[in-house]
Amino acid sequence: MRRKIVAGNWKMNKTPSEAVELVNMLKPLVANDDVDVVFCVPAIDIIPAIEAAKGSNISIGAENMYYEESGAYTGEISPAMLTDVGVKYVVIGHSERREYFAETDQTVNKKVLKALEHGITPIMCCGETLEQREQSVTVDFIRQQVKIGLLGVTADQAKTIVIAYEPIWAIGTGKTATTEQAQEVCGKIRECIAEIYDQATADAIRIQYGGSVNAKTAPDLFAQPDIDGGLVGGASLKADFGAIVNYNK
Numbered sequence: 001m002r003r004k005i006v007a008g009n010w011k012m013n014k015t016p017s018e019a020v021e022l023v024n025m026l027k028p029l030v031a032n033d034d035v036d037v038v039f040c041v042p043a044i045d046i047i048p049a050i051e052a053a054k055g056s057n058i059s060i061g062a063e064n065m066y067y068e069e070s071g072a073y074t075g076e077i078s079p080a081m082l083t084d085v086g087v088k089y090v091v092i093g094h095s096e097r098r099e100y101f102a103e104t105d106q107t108v109n110k111k112v113l114k115a116l117e118h119g120i121t122p123i124m125c126c127g128e129t130l131e132q133r134e135q136s137v138t139v140d141f142i143r144q145q146v147k148i149g150l151l152g153v154t155a156d157q158a159k160t161i162v163i164a165y166e167p168i169w170a171i172g173t174g175k176t177a178t179t180e181q182a183q184e185v186c187g188k189i190r191e192c193i194a195e196i197y198d199q200a201t202a203d204a205i206r207i208q209y210g211g212s213v214n215a216k217t218a219p220d221l222f223a224q225p226d227i228d229g230g231l232v233g234g235a236s237l238k239a240d241f242g243a244i245v246n247y248n249k
């Protein structure tokens, strides 16, 4: 039985002092023993958020990471910098990073491998545009993103990672994919994992849905056989996130 994982992606929101406030506000609301709860926060918020989250069930994650160990990469954050302060998760290849910061399936793959090498769980994102969905190439496109993203990843490593399926047309638009659409693609991703590795790996890997998840849509989405939780943007910055994490109560 896969354990659910619900992660907030704060994106470029909240100063360090606002981050502390938000963690303190959400701490009592996100208590749920059945779910892994992660707040992926801006790099500068990581340390204060970790401090504020102490004694709670919240793990703090990063929103990005570079794939080199150290050196002349101005502005980047290394995996060792993240592990040194207790970061356990990192979002990799979010569609916003692909669109605005030139991330590709190849850089996603390098980052996934590097995160795993450092014991950080990658939350590897994939998702199609509206145009791709209308052209009926969604599954082909997602399969390519997943296959390239996982090149060189062993079955044992793959069992530990999280894949987030986030249709781009559903992000920040208030337009959640229907439960059927989300389940269909998450099911296809699991089939793809079984093809690359084996059924045991496919059964172990956790697949989230992301894209306008809210307290109303979460229960149906998370009840789907191939949806193991969510990656939540806007609603992770509000008290609603407590209701999303407690979708089963």
Ligand code: 13P
Binding pocket: 009, 094, 166, 170, 171, 172, 173, 174, 210, 211, 212, 213, 231, 232, 233, 234, 235
């Ligand atoms: P929204 O929940 O705001 O649509 O964002 C989804 C997302 O991009 C999470 O990574």
